[in-house]
Each structure stands twice: as structure tokens, then as C-alpha cells.
Amino acid sequence: MKITGTSVRDIRFPTAKEKDGSDALNLGNYSATYVTLETDGGLKGYGLTFTNGDGNEACVLAAKAYLERVKGQTLEGILSDLRGFYHKLAQDPMLRWVGPEKGIVHMALGAVVNAVWDLWARREKKPLWKLLADLTPEQIVAAIDFTWITDALTPEEALAILKKHAPGKAKREEEMRKNGYPAYTTSTGWLGYTDEKVKRLCREAKAQGWRHFKMKVGQDLEANLKRAALIRGEIGDDCWLMMDANQCWDVAEAIRQTKALAKFNPWWMEEPTSPDDALGHAAIAKAVAPIAVATGEACQNRVVFKQFLQAGGLSILQLDSCRVGGVNEVLSIMLMAAKFGVRVCPHAGGVGLCEYVQHLAIFGYIAVDPDLTDRVCEYVDHLHEHFVEPVKIINGRFYAAPTAPGYSIEMKAASLDEYEFPQGKAWKE
Amino acid sequence: MKITGTSVRDIRFPTAKEKDGSDALNLGNYSATYVTLETDGGLKGYGLTFTNGDGNEACVLAAKAYLERVKGQTLEGILSDLRGFYHKLAQDPMLRWVGPEKGIVHMALGAVVNAVWDLWARREKKPLWKLLADLTPEQIVAAIDFTWITDALTPEEALAILKKHAPGKAKREEEMRKNGYPAYTTSTGWLGYTDEKVKRLCREAKAQGWRHFKMKVGQDLEANLKRAALIRGEIGDDCWLMMDANQCWDVAEAIRQTKALAKFNPWWMEEPTSPDDALGHAAIAKAVAPIAVATGEACQNRVVFKQFLQAGGLSILQLDSCRVGGVNEVLSIMLMAAKFGVRVCPHAGGVGLCEYVQHLAIFGYIAVDPDLTDRVCEYVDHLHEHFVEPVKIINGRFYAAPTAPGYSIEMKAASLDEYEFPQGKAWKE
Numbered sequence: 001m002k003i004t005g006t007s008v009r010d011i012r013f014p015t016a017k018e019k020d021g022s023d024a025l026n027l028g029n030y031s032a033t034y035v036t037l038e039t040d041g042g043l044k045g046y047g048l049t050f051t052n053g054d055g056n057e058a059c060v061l062a063a064k065a066y067l068e069r070v071k072g073q074t075l076e077g078i079l080s081d082l083r084g085f086y087h088k089l090a091q092d093p094m095l096r097w098v099g100p101e102k103g104i105v106h107m108a109l110g111a112v113v114n115a116v117w118d119l120w121a122r123r124e125k126k127p128l129w130k131l132l133a134d135l136t137p138e139q140i141v142a143a144i145d146f147t148w149i150t151d152a153l154t155p156e157e158a159l160a161i162l163k164k165h166a167p168g169k170a171k172r173e174e175e176m177r178k179n180g181y182p183a184y185t186t187s188t189g190w191l192g193y194t195d196e197k198v199k200r201l202c203r204e205a206k207a208q209g210w211r212h213f214k215m216k217v218g219q220d221l222e223a224n225l226k227r228a229a230l231i232r233g234e235i236g237d238d239c240w241l242m243m244d245a246n247q248c249w250d251v252a253e254a255i256r257q258t259k260a261l262a263k264f265n266p267w268w269m270e271e272p273t274s275p276d277d278a279l280g281h282a283a284i285a286k287a288v289a290p291i292a293v294a295t296g297e298a299c300q301n302r303v304v305f306k307q308f309l310q311a312g313g314l315s316i317l318q319l320d321s322c323r324v325g326g327v328n329e330v331l332s333i334m335l336m337a338a339k340f341g342v343r344v345c346p347h348a349g350g351v352g353l354c355e356y357v358q359h360l361a362i363f364g365y366i367a368v369d370p371d372l373t374d375r376v377c378e379y380v381d382h383l384h385e386h387f388v389e390p391v392k393i394i395n396g397r398f399y400a401a402p403t404a405p406g407y408s409i410e411m412k413a414a415s416l417d418e419y420e421f422p423q424g425k426a427w428k429e
Numbered sequence: 430m431k432i433t434g435t436s437v438r439d440i441r442f443p444t445a446k447e448k449d450g451s452d453a454l455n456l457g458n459y460s461a462t463y464v465t466l467e468t469d470g471g472l473k474g475y476g477l478t479f480t481n482g483d484g485n486e487a488c489v490l491a492a493k494a495y496l497e498r499v500k501g502q503t504l505e506g507i508l509s510d511l512r513g514f515y516h517k518l519a520q521d522p523m524l525r526w527v528g529p530e531k532g533i534v535h536m537a538l539g540a541v542v543n544a545v546w547d548l549w550a551r552r553e554k555k556p557l558w559k560l561l562a563d564l565t566p567e568q569i570v571a572a573i574d575f576t577w578i579t580d581a582l583t584p585e586e587a588l589a590i591l592k593k594h595a596p597g598k599a600k601r602e603e604e605m606r607k608n609g610y611p612a613y614t615t616s617t618g619w620l621g622y623t624d625e626k627v628k629r630l631c632r633e634a635k636a637q638g639w640r641h642f643k644m645k646v647g648q649d650l651e652a653n654l655k656r657a658a659l660i661r662g663e664i665g666d667d668c669w670l671m672m673d674a675n676q677c678w679d680v681a682e683a684i685r686q687t688k689a690l691a692k693f694n695p696w697w698m699e700e701p702t703s704p705d706d707a708l709g710h711a712a713i714a715k716a717v718a719p720i721a722v723a724t725g726e727a728c729q730n731r732v733v734f735k736q737f738l739q740a741g742g743l744s745i746l747q748l749d750s751c752r753v754g755g756v757n758e759v760l761s762i763m764l765m766a767a768k769f770g771v772r773v774c775p776h777a778g779g780v781g782l783c784e785y786v787q788h789l790a791i792f793g794y795i796a797v798d799p800d801l802t803d804r805v806c807e808y809v810d811h812l813h814e815h816f817v818e819p820v821k822i823i824n825g826r827f828y829a830a831p832t833a834p835g836y837s838i839e840m841k842a843a844s845l846d847e848y849e850f851p852q853g854k855a856w857k858e
Contacts, residue, residue, distance in 0.1 A: 028523040052526035054494050058533060061487040094457040097481035100676070102705070102729065103532015104487060148703040151680040151712070247529070251580040274577040276531070276732040279707070279739055283580065300531065303705040310708055 005038035006067035019192030024248035028052030045119025050350035062108035082143035113326025137162035180398030184212030209396015281313030297347035321356035349380035386415035434467035435496035448621030453677035457481030474548025479779040491537035511572035542755025566591035609827030613641030638825015673699040697721040710742030726776035750785035778809035815844035
């Protein structure tokens with residue numbers, strides 16, 4: 001099966017005006033660099049990376065550069081050396097200068113690599129999580145680029161983790177199909193929402209069955225205390241409250257504010273400072289324990305995650321599905337987390353991130369870290385209507401295991417046309 | 430003085446075919462995202478960021494996004510709050526998602542910010558180094574964004590460093606004007622060159638007056654040993670030899686190869702592993718001492734440099750002038766290095782990097798770190814002919830202090846036309 005054609009589109013949703021997704025530092029139009037692979041067999045593969053409006057046009061060009069390198073390859077050729085396929089793209093002798101493996105170029109790579117996995121899963125007629133769960137430990141390890149991380153995880157160690165958990169996979173798969181994977185909601189706590197809106201959303205979400213609520217905090221401690229009191233008051237003491245600072249503090253300020261907010265019993269403080277700062281997070285984690293430190297949605301690659309794990313900079317690893325280089329790199333990060341005994345609670349929201357991470361969370365439980373204690377996958381109730389196979393929440397607060405073949409990231413043709421930037425109807429008006 | 434117009438051009442030189450700039454992982458066409466600011470006063474400002482061919486097109490788009498935000502501002506307004514000017518761009522609520530402050534988006538910001546400094550220096554009719562040297566300690570500190578680094582350097586500490594070195598500035602300026610700033614050469618040791626070519630280049634360079642020679646090493650230890658023997662044999666024991674691995678090893682391999690190469694008495698091992706890996710570099714530095722560990726050309730921002738300094742991951746800081754966010758961020762990195770007592774030996778080569786860093790090195794000596802012991806600034810003998818005010822090497826191996834107003838980064842109109850990608854004559858043929 002040869003990849004005979006590729007395309008990439010700039011898709012943007014005008015979310016800024018409603019302040020959906022607003023936090024301490026980010027406010028934009030939820031966007032996607034949307035990639036399609038066409039094959040001579042007629043089958044297509046889809047992938048995207050999520051951005052926040054401006055900048056998506058640069059990401060589209062970076063994706064084009066990778067797609068030029070992928071076009072003409074056969075799926076069989078790629079699958080015969082998945083590690084080499086990833087490494088060659090990630091370390092391309094020209095493109096690596098504007099990375100390496102970080103920022104726009106790496107996010108674009110994530111879209112392209114995920115499209116290949118989507119194509120493979122569709123060919124196998126399996127949802128991605130099932131494709132991954134059915135791979136042998138050796139096949140998983142052969143997909144991982146261990147460059148720069150062997151001081152933290154060797155191929156042999158990765159293999160041992162996967163082999164250890166091979167027994168029981170069938171039972172856990174059955175459990176996932178029946179119960180789904182536990183989720184938490186971020187939809188209730190955007191910083192730009194009014195108090196009244198937040199109260200109403202919390203009440204509705206609790207009635208729906210949610211038990212874990214994330215709120216945004218910002219630079220103003222008084223405002224944070226007030227909002228935390230409001231939300232804790234609304235959800236009660238029997239629910240979990242998580243706080244997300246979205247990188248808005250320096251190290252000392254993060255410690256000061258987290259300690260002041262401790263009286264509302266947050267489970268974790270998320271992104272207290274720069275996502276690049278493993279040592280800063282380690283200092284914060286030490287100072288604010290037993291409150292957990294969570295981060296990952298803006299961690300650029302496996303090398304940064306490695307240092308967070310080595311330094312004790314996080315105890316909740318919030319894996320992102322397309323900021324890093326797609327499924328191949330995700331696998332290395334999940335396995336490092338397992339080795340260091342750190343919980344993975346994937347990041348979602350935006351455009352398509354829920355659709356993506358449900359697969360990763362379910363596969364993780366089946367094959368990498370067979371424990372659901374204090375594991376929850378983020379859920380945000382936005383933009384799912386644009387996907388051909390949108391996520392489904394069951395039992396009040398669980399991601400239903402997807403059943404359709406692929407990575408669930410194909411968008412509806414009508415949505416693509418309407419929201420393509422700048423020529424779509426949504427942007428012309 | 431109002432910024433009334435902006436433009437950005439994709440400039441590429443076909444260097445790959447001669448293997449100029451070839452190393453263990455990089456081989457490309459030296460390129461620039463070239464920015465021009467036009468003002469209602471008729472004065473123009475120029476800036477560029479260096480890339481390696483493919484990917485430059487995405488960088489151009491990112492620069493456009495920043496230029497849209499700069500257009501219409503006045504130079505006076507920018508100068509009244511240089512810190513705020515930088516911060517607002519670097520933390521733009523949309524563009525930060527595809528960073529923050531890393532990769533393509535940050536490199537593009539470097540070009541734009543540097544163009545503003547070039548404009549300012551031209552208005553003052555001073556070379557950039559002199560503009561900087563004449564600023565008060567308070568003015569320098571007011572240009573720096575301390576976000577995320579106050580656990581390593583506070584504004585007060587930065588001010589104290591600058592004030593401490595204020596006496597003697599005039600004398601050091603005179604010294605720089607007379608002698609220039611010491612340089613080392615990288616032109617002799619590209620990995621793709623033949624043995625014969627390397628031997629000839631070493632002989633010629635030594636005859637010209639060079640005393641510090643950098644060679645590239647790669648993944649093949651036998652080849653590295655052979656090449657090191659050749660170069661050490663050619664330059665003799667009275668010269669300094671530096672080695673550059675360009676990120677090609679994992680931590681354990683870096684230690685193994687550096688120890689094996691120790692018999693050729695290298696001064697430093699450069700980029701032994703991932704540029705993101707502060708902890709990995711610290712482990713290497715500890716294991717290979719007294720050989721120094723050098724890195725920085727691919728370090729994405731001040732937060733990563735902060736961790737390298739905190740962890741002991743480098744003892745030679747190879748500042749880049751446009752991978753980080755231009756002069757504003759460079760100042761914070763130079764001051765952190767001074768606080769930690771680490772030598773700055775700026776990275777150069779590529780397109781325009783020598784033109785840029787001569788200003789930073791000279792300013793650093795005058796105002797931040799008044800010591801020339803074991804300080805050398807990189808020099809590569811390529812592409813200077815395309816600049817209106819190219820670097821000049823004097824006394825065999827010293828950068829002459831520039832005298833023309835600005836940041837020396839304006840390119841010749843004919844060169845821009847000929848090498849613009851893809852429509853320039855050089856690419857059409």
C-alpha cells in the first residue's frame with residue numbers, strides 16, 4: 001500500500017470570542033493542522049495537531065515539508081522499520097535545525113506520524129488502542145526511538161515492562177470495553193467565564209456524574225482564592241478538585257500561591273511554571289507536597305519528560321498526543337513513566353485531543369500500567385460534533401472504548417470546508 | 430519614529446552540495462528568515478534568523494505573524510518599555526501555544542526583536558555593541574524579561590553585576606577598538622571534508638594566525654580518533670583543539686567517546702547529546718572533567734540555559750544570537766552566566782551569526798564579564814560577502830570592533846535578489 005497523495009489544511013474554530021479555553025496565558029481560536037494521506041489502495045489516513053489560532057499557518061508548512069518526505073513510501077516499508085521511519089523524520093538533516101524535536105516542526109511531525117498510525121489501524125480494521133494492545137512487546141519496542149533517553153530507559157527495560165504486564169491483557173481489554181476509562185472535566189472552570197456560569201456548569205456536571213473538576217487559576221491570588229471557594233462550595237468535599245495555572249508563575253510565586261490554595265484541598269497543581277523547567281518543577285513539588293505537581297501538555301519531547309522524571313518534577317504526567325512526535329514518541333514517554341512509577345493522566349481538549357487520548361489511556365491500562373488508581377483522562381466538552389467518530393462519555397464520566405477502525409481523528413468534510421482558514425464560510429462572514 | 434512597513438524574505442544559499450557546515454547530524458542549505466522594518470523617518474531596521482534550508486518557509490510565516498503585531502508601533506513607545514515589548518510578543522496568547530519561546534516561533538521572534546535593536550542603534554548612529562555599552566545598568570535590566578528565571582537571577586542581582594563592572598568600561602572599550610575580540614575557527618574541521626582538505630585548511634589557518642581550532646566528531650569512534658590525530662598533528666601541541674559532536678550521542682556514549690578522545694587534549698567537548706538535556710550534560714561534565722562541556726547553539730531559551738547553569742551542565746556557554754528571542758533574551762542569558770561564573774563563547778557561522786555575535790562578545794567584555802581568559806568567539810569563513818558591513822578579522826584571529834551604526838546584519842540587495850527562495854537566480858538554475 002503506497003502513499004500516493006498527501007494534503008494538509010488549516011482548520012480554525014472561532015472560540016476566542018466565547019472565551020472557551022481561556023486561561024492565565026492562552027486565549028485563541030482552537031485550530032488544527034489537518035493531514036490526510038491517500039494510498040493506491042483507496043484507504044486514507046488522518047492526523048492532526050492542535051494549535052491555538054495564529055501560528056497554525058506555519059505548522060501547516062512544516063507538515064507539508066514532512067509529507068514531501070513521506071509521499072511515495074509504502075505502508076509495508078514504514079512498518080518494517082517504524083523506529084527508523086520516525087527517527088529519519090525527527091532528525092532530518094535540514095528540518096532538525098528549527099527543532100530539534102520541539103515547537104512547530106515537532107507538532108507538525110506529530111500530525112504526520114499519527115496519520116500513519118491511523119492508516120495502519122484502518123488497514124487492520126481496528127481502533128488504534130486495539131492495534132497497539134495486540135502488538136507484541138517486541139513490536140512496541142521496535143517502534144520507539146530511544147535516541148537521547150537510554151540513560152533513563154533502555155530497550156531491554158521497556159521490553160521487560162511490557163512483558164511483565166502481558167498476562168491479564170485480555171481481561172483488562174474486556175473491562176475497558178465494558179466500563180470505559182475514567183475521565184475528569186475541565187469544561188467547568190475556564191478563567192474567562194463568569195461566577196454564575198461556573199456555578200451552573202459545576203452543578204450540571206456533578207448531576208451528570210462527574211467527580212473530578214479542574215479549575216483555572218491565574219496571577220491574582222485573591223481572585224484564585226475566591227474562585228476556588230466558589231467551586232469547592234459547589235462540588236462539595238466528596239469530589240476531587242484540580243487546579244491549573246497554565247505556566248503563569250515563577251518558582252517562588254508558584255510555591256506561595258499553591259500553599260495559600262492548599263486549604264481547598266487540590267489534588268494537583270498543574271503547570272505552575274515554565275513547561276521547560278524540570279528543576280523548577282522539582283523545587284515546587286518538594287515545597288508543596290502532598291499536593292501533586294502535574295504537567296506535560298506543553299512538554300516538547302521525550303528528553304524533557306525524561307528530566308522531569310529524573311528530577312522528581314512531576315507526579316502526574318499529562319501526556320499530549322500531538323505536541324510530541326505522535327504515537328512513536330508517546331510510547332517512549334508512557335514507558336518511562338511506568339519505569340519511574342509515575343501516573344499518566346493525558347491532556348485533552350482543544351480540537352481532537354479527546355478523540356486521540358482515549359486510545360492512549362486505554363492502551364496504557366491494558367499493556368503498560370495496569371492500574372486505575374488515581375488515573376483520570378482529561379475531558380472537555382467542545383467541538384466533538386466535527387468528528388466522524390466523536391468520543392462518547394458513558395456511565396457519567398468514562399470514555400467509552402472506541403470501536404471504529406483508526407485513531408478517531410477524521411473530521412467531517414462539511415466541517416473542514418466551513419472552518420478552513422481563511423476561505424471557509426465561518427471566516428468569510 | 431513609527432514602524433510603517435515590514436517585510437520578510439526567504440533567503441537560502443546552496444551550501445549542501447559542497448558539504449560546508451556538514452557535521453554528525455546537520456547538512457543543509459544555509460538560510461535566513463530576513464526581516465526589514467520601515468519607518469516614517471526613512472530609517473530601516475534589519476534582522477534575521479538562521480536556519481538550515483527546509484523549514485525556513487515556516488519560519489518566514491512565523492516572522493510575519495510577529496511583524497503584524499509590531500507594525501504601527503513607534504520606536505519611542507517600544508523603548509519606553511522594552512521588557513514589556515518583548516514579553517508581549519513572546520507570550521502572545523495565540524502564538525505561545527506553538528512555543529512557548531522555542532523552535533520556529535522563537536527563532537522568528539529573534540529576527541524581529543533584533544531588527545528593532547538594529548533600528549535603535551542606527552537611530553543612535555552607533556554600532557549595537559556601543560549602544561549596549563552606553564546604556565546604564567538600569568536601562569539594561571529594564572530590557573530583560575525575568576519571567577521564569579527569578580529563582581536563578583533577580584533584577585537586583587542583574588543590576589549589581591552591571592554596576593560592579595561599570596568602572597573600567599571606557600578602558601575596555603578602548604582595548605576592544607584597538608585589539609578586537611579573540612576568535613576561534615571552525616572552518617577547518619567540517620565532517621564532510623576530505624583528510625587532504627582538512628590538512629590544507631589547518632596549515633593555512635595556522636599560518637594566518639589562528640590558535641584555536643574546532644573539529645567535528647561523529648558516531649564512529651575510530652573515524653573520530655583518526656581525524657583528531659590528523660588535526661592535532663597538523664596544528665601542533667601549542668594550539669587549542671575543540672571537538673563538536675553536534676548532539677550525536679546518548680549520555681553513556683558521550684562519556685565513552687570523550688574519554689577515548691582525551692589523549693588529543695581537547696579543550697572542550699561540544700553538544701555531546703540532546704541540547705534539551707541539562708541533566709544529561711551534567712552527568713557527562715562530571716564524568717569527563719577536566720575536559721569542559723560546551724553547548725548553547727541549540728538551547729532554546731533562557732529557561733533551558735538556567736537549568737544548565739543550575740545543574741552544572743556546561744562550563745562554556747555558547748550563546749546564540751537569534752535562536753533565542755533576540756537581544757533582550759541574550760542579555761538575560763549573559764547575566765545568568767556571569768552570576769554562575771560560566772564563560773560565554775558565542776556560537777557563530779551560518780548566515781550572519783558572526784556579524785551578530787561580535788557585538789555581543791564585545792559588549793559582554795565591556796559591561797558584563799570583563800575577562801578575556803579562555804574566552805573565544807566562534808568564527809567561520811563563509812558568506813560574509815553578502816553583508817553590507819561584513820565582519821573583519823584583524824591581528825590574525827581577532828574580531829575587529831564594528832564601527833558602522835546598527836547590528837551589522839543588513840544584506841546586500843543583489844544577494845537578497847539572487848538567493849531568495851525559490852524565485853532567485855541561484856535557485857532557478
